[in-house]
Amino acid sequence: MIPEDAAALVSRAASTSFAEYLGRDHPGLLPSNRSTGTLAPVHGTAAGLAPHATTIVSMTFSGGVLMAGDRRATMGNIIASRHIEKVFPGDLFSVLGIAGSAGIGLDLTRLFQVELEHYEKIEGTRMSLDGKANRLASMVRQNLPMALQGLAVVPLLAGFDTERREGRLFSFDVTGGRYEEQEHHSVGSGSVFARGALKKLWKPNLDEARAIQVAVESLYDAADDDSATGGPDVVRQLWPVIYTVNSAGARRVAERELEAAALGIIERRSVAGREA
Amino acid sequence: MTQQFYVSPEQLMKDRADFARKGIGRGRSVVVMACRDGIALVAENPSPSLHKLGEIYDRIAFAAVGKYNEFESLRQAGVRYADVRGYSYAREDVTARGLASVYAQSLGAVFTAESKPFEVELVVAEVGETPAGDHLYRLTFDGSIADETGMVVIGGAADSVVGALRGRWTKDLAFPEAIRAAVVSLQNDGAAGQPAHPLTSAVLEVAVLDREPGTTRGSRRAFRRISATEVDAMLAEGGRA
Numbered sequence: 001m002i003p004e005d006a007a008a009l010v011s012r013a014a015s016t017s018f019a020e021y022l023g024r025d026h027p028g029l030l031p032s033n034r035s036t037g038t039l040a041p042v043h044g045t046a047a048g049l050a051p052h053a054t055t056i057v058s059m060t061f062s063g064g065v066l067m068a069g070d071r072r073a074t075m076g077n078i079i080a081s082r083h084i085e086k087v088f089p090g091d092l093f094s095v096l097g098i099a100g101s102a103g104i105g106l107d108l109t110r111l112f113q114v115e116l117e118h119y120e121k122i123e124g125t126r127m128s129l130d131g132k133a134n135r136l137a138s139m140v141r142q143n144l145p146m147a148l149q150g151l152a153v154v155p156l157l158a159g160f161d162t163e164r165r166e167g168r169l170f171s172f173d174v175t176g177g178r179y180e181e182q183e184h185h186s187v188g189s190g191s192v193f194a195r196g197a198l199k200k201l202w203k204p205n206l207d208e209a210r211a212i213q214v215a216v217e218s219l220y221d222a223a224d225d226d227s228a229t230g231g232p233d234v235v236r237q238l239w240p241v242i243y244t245v246n247s248a249g250a251r252r253v254a255e256r257e258l259e260a261a262a263l264g265i266i267e268r269r270s271v272a273g274r275e276a
Numbered sequence: 277m278t279q280q281f282y283v284s285p286e287q288l289m290k291d292r293a294d295f296a297r298k299g300i301g302r303g304r305s306v307v308v309m310a311c312r313d314g315i316a317l318v319a320e321n322p323s324p325s326l327h328k329l330g331e332i333y334d335r336i337a338f339a340a341v342g343k344y345n346e347f348e349s350l351r352q353a354g355v356r357y358a359d360v361r362g363y364s365y366a367r368e369d370v371t372a373r374g375l376a377s378v379y380a381q382s383l384g385a386v387f388t389a390e391s392k393p394f395e396v397e398l399v400v401a402e403v404g405e406t407p408a409g410d411h412l413y414r415l416t417f418d419g420s421i422a423d424e425t426g427m428v429v430i431g432g433a434a435d436s437v438v439g440a441l442r443g444r445w446t447k448d449l450a451f452p453e454a455i456r457a458a459v460v461s462l463q464n465d466g467a468a469g470q471p472a473h474p475l476t477s478a479v480l481e482v483a484v485l486d487r488e489p490g491t492t493r494g495s496r497r498a499f500r501r502i503s504a505t506e507v508d509a510m511l512a513e514g515g516r517a
Contacts, residue, residue: 018359029364114363117497121331121355 018118019111019139031107032142050151051080053105055190055222055229056087056097058158058169059202060183061211064246065158065167067095068215070190070223071238072230073102082230087241089250091116094132094159095243099188101151108139108153115139129161133170133178141176156187160245167245190222190229197221208244212253215242216261232262289418292393296417299395303341305431305465307441307458308399310410311449314487314498315403318458320465321481329483331499333358333370335403337485341431342396342417350379350398367496372402376413376421384419393417397430403485403498407447433465440464451484455507456514477507 022029051073058067069086072079080102087097088109096112098105115135119127127135136157143153157170169181184202186194197218206214216232219240223231232239239258244251304320306328317339319328330338330351338354340347354375362370379398387393398415412424427445429437444457459475482502489498502510 018356018363021356022360022363026360026364029360110363114359118355118359121359122352124325124327 016119016122017135018115019135022111030142031104031111031139032146048076051075051084051102052228053084053086053099053102053188055186055188055194055219055226056099056156057186057191057194057198057215057218057222058097058156058181058184059198059206059211059215060167060169061206061208061244063167064160064208064244065095065169066208066211066215066242066244067097067156067158068212068219068240068242069097070219070230070240071233072223072228074228079230082233082236082238085241087243088113089243089252090132090157090159091120091126092249093126093162093245094129094157095245095250096136096158097156097187098153099156099191100153101146104143104146104151105153105155108143108155112136112139126162128163129159129168132159133157133180136170137172137176137178140172140174144174144176147174154187156185158245160247160249162247165247186218186222188229190219190226193225194218194222208246209257212242212244212257213261213264216240216258217265220262220265232266234263234266292387293418296387296393296395300342300397300417301432303431305429305434305437305462306339306341306399307427307429307437307462308339308401308412309427309441309445309449309454309458310401310403310407310412310425311445311447311451311454312407312487313451313454313484315401315410315412315485316451316454316458317399317401317483317485318455318462319481320462320475320479322479327481329481329501330355331483331497332375332400333362334367334496335485335498336370336372336375337401337403337483337499339399339401339430340396342394346394347396347398350382350394350396353382354379354400372400372411372413376400376415379415380419380421382419383415383417387418399428399430401485403487405487429461431465436464437461452510452513455482455484455502455510459511477504477511480504480507482507 027033053073054070056069067087071082071084073081073084087095090096090112098109116127136155152174155172161168169185171179171181171185184198201214201217220231223229239262242253306319308317317329317337321328326344328340332338332354338351357378358370383394394417396417400413402411404410412428414422414424414428441461463473463475484500485498486492489495
């Protein structure tokens with residue numbers, strides 16, 4: 001005799017999402033369920049309570065995409081961290097960067113990484129890039145109550161689409177909206193200035209080495225005008241974190257490449273001697 | 277009212293064990309062996325997509341024989357267990373010992389409580405930084421768990437495969453040699469008295485757990501499937517030597 005709910009197993013198997021499994025069997029482990037009750041914001045918003053991650057830039061280049069993040073986290077007017085990393089590999093063919101409330105963003109990143117690996121292990125194939133973007137959008141949406149209290153997280157997803165053989169970019173809003181971006185995009189407090197720089201520096205079909213220089217320079221411009229974005233720190237030898245993704249997979253750009261790019265910009269600008 | 281006949285617990289357990297053994301005996305064997313480069317897993321499996329070998333976590337793999345639907349559900353449950361454990365604690369807190377013990381509990385519970393036992397036999401393998409850190413656990417349908425060293429064979433004709441493998445296996449083998457030894461031994465996987473049947477890459481499923489995935493591939497995930505062309509190359513190399 002077939003048990004009554006044998007057919008129900010089929011519909012339950014439609015989702016192999018790790019996040020949905022957690023929600024069903026271990027709801028306390030989901031980032032969106034971690035808070036106990038509603039937060040009572042002091043003076044209207046909880047934004048000043050925890051470190052805030054700042055600027056992320058991302059762009060396509062010939063044969064792939066790149067994502068770069070500065071190394072600063074702030075709490076109000078205080079620099080909370082000079083070493084924070086805000087760009088992470090999602091899986092072999094995707095990277096994500098986070099801007100906004102740092103703790104929630106790091107939790108979200110960890111959940112997203114496990115989500116992709118879990119799918120890959122259960123299904124035996126990788127999730128499509130559109131699938132990854134949709135899963136990330138739904139995770140951002142679940143954080144909406146916290147976002148309304150001032151603890152918003154806005155990720156940026158970049159990946160190599162193995163079907164279309166090209167790099168693609170996705171941005172998100174706190175309500176779970178998912179938008180595909182063309183050419184380049186940036187998020188975070190310094191994004192306006194980074195975007196301005198990218199408009200002049202980005203060209204179609206950049207090669208990878210040139211794209212890395214463009215990314216470092218746009219972050220330099222963002223740090224120049226936004227106090228919450230950190231520039232290259234020569235004293236502490238801190239450079240932005242950059243990942244590139246192409247058909248061979250995601251790669252973290254080596255420190256010495258970043259150092260060369262950052263020192264090159266500092267030297268060119270010192271020589272130019274411009275004030276503004 | 278119908279009267280139930282008395283069946284002694286011994287008889288009940290024996291009937292269930294015989295039933296499970298009969299189901300497992302129909303399947304082809306799987307070899308899991310530790311060697312110098314890591315752990316090699318070799319199975320005879322004509323399907324390229326319905327796997328008998330699977331990845332559980334960074335350094336942990338799964339091998340099974342028996343009914344596909346039953347061991348596949350156990351594999352998926354194992355992946356969930358490992359991912360939840362790694363997500364809520366830390367990645368290094370996921371161990372083969374922990375996983376093998378929950379598998380043993382679940383197989384044991386099904387064996388005694390459900391209307392039919394699982395017709396499966398499993399191996400949970402974890403590769404260590406050094407050969408001394410390797411762990412191989414063999415789990416049978418009734419929830420018994422055995423901690424094996426070096427190599428383990430599961431499946432219907434496991435004894436004849438072990439016999440063939442014993443002379444070929446040493447702990448210092450590299451992957452190509454280990455895989456060749458496993459394939460040659462699996463050819464003895466027939467009913468007693470039957471001649472060895474040749475195996476080609478088309479009917480083989482091969483995977484490895486790399487000992488140092490970080491340095492060789494830049495990944496923390498040790499599990500890697502070996503493609504049919506790679507298997508062909510390994511087998512051809514042995515033919516020449």
